Amino acid sequence: CSSKYVLSALHPMWQGPLVAPGGNRQSPIDIRVRKSVFDPHLKPLTPDYDPRTCSQIWNNGYSFLVEYDDTTDKSTLKGGPLEDNFRLCQFHFHWGESNAWGSEHTVDRRLFPAELHMVHWNSDKYSRFEEAVMEENGLAVIGVFLKIGKRHEGLQKLVDVLPAVRHKDSVVEFTRFDPACLLPTNIDDYWTYAGSLTTPPLTEAVTWIIMKQHIEVSHDQLAVFRSLLFTSAEEEVQKSMVNNFRVQQSLQGRTVRSSFT
Numbered sequence: 001c002s003s004k005y006v007l008s009a010l011h012p013m014w015q016g017p018l019v020a021p022g023g024n025r026q027s028p029i030d031i032r033v034r035k036s037v038f039d040p041h042l043k044p045l046t047p048d049y050d051p052r053t054c055s056q057i058w059n060n061g062y063s064f065l066v067e068y069d070d071t072t073d074k075s076t077l078k079g080g081p082l083e084d085n086f087r088l089c090q091f092h093f094h095w096g097e098s099n100a101w102g103s104e105h106t107v108d109r110r111l112f113p114a115e116l117h118m119v120h121w122n123s124d125k126y127s128r129f130e131e132a133v134m135e136e137n138g139l140a141v142i143g144v145f146l147k148i149g150k151r152h153e154g155l156q157k158l159v160d161v162l163p164a165v166r167h168k169d170s171v172v173e174f175t176r177f178d179p180a181c182l183l184p185t186n187i188d189d190y191w192t193y194a195g196s197l198t199t200p201p202l203t204e205a206v207t208w209i210i211m212k213q214h215i216e217v218s219h220d221q222l223a224v225f226r227s228l229l230f231t232s233a234e235e236e237v238q239k240s241m242v243n244n245f246r247v248q249q250s251l252q253g254r255t256v257r258s259s260f261t
């Protein structure tokens, strides 16, 4: 997807605004399980992804983005809290330098070593990502927590190509990857709330859908994430790409709904 245009509008991430000016629905947040409200009207989520729309992997200097061709309605997300049809445009991760932290969202203050974000935009209402990113019902992001455990076979194809995008601004062709393999077996149990992008431009455009069930990846697989660099090949001082998560934001009266009791 053409998220690179949005990135070009980004301040250098870590000097960027830590709180969006006037923001009252910022992300990430701590999900207080006992304070979430069961909503029986929430429908099952129906992702329908076509692996043939997978196009490339790009190190944007903050994370690595696996980008999908979002010029047609081939990889879509419907249902759950969503009223409209959303198109997958990319997925990426956030992780720590140690397995003790790395996720952006937390569950009753519990941190996970990493978090997957699958980014979709509302193709019923908007014609491209950069337009949707400015609108309050513009984006839907599925968040999945990662835990250290057994090796994730589906992830390995991605891990094997990461050394090719070690440096900032490197890009490599990456095709026929089915992002559904990264979803947990149970996608009916999730929390959902109205939030924002967790990186600049921090726009309050996101319907967040956070999976209750985590996925497992091996220690070695996550170590390859940490072998990526924030810095480009030309820079003399190389900096490991770790701790690329935002600090938690206040709920400010928002309700987190759950699809399960």
Ligand SMILES: NS(=O)(=O)c1ccc(CCNC(=O)Nc2ccc(Cl)cc2)cc1
Residues within 6 Å of the ligand: 003, 006, 007, 013, 060, 062, 063, 065, 092, 093, 094, 117, 119, 141, 196, 197, 198, 199, 200, 201, 244, 245
């Ligand atoms: N973290 S999110 O799902 O709210 C999010 C989704 C989409 C965007 C716009 C495209 N840009 C992008 O994805 N940039 C990015 C990704 C990871 C890191 Cl660590 C830093 C920057 C920004 C944030």
Ligand SMILES: [Zn+2]
Residues within 6 Å of the ligand: 092, 093, 094, 117, 198
């Ligand atoms: Zn993210």
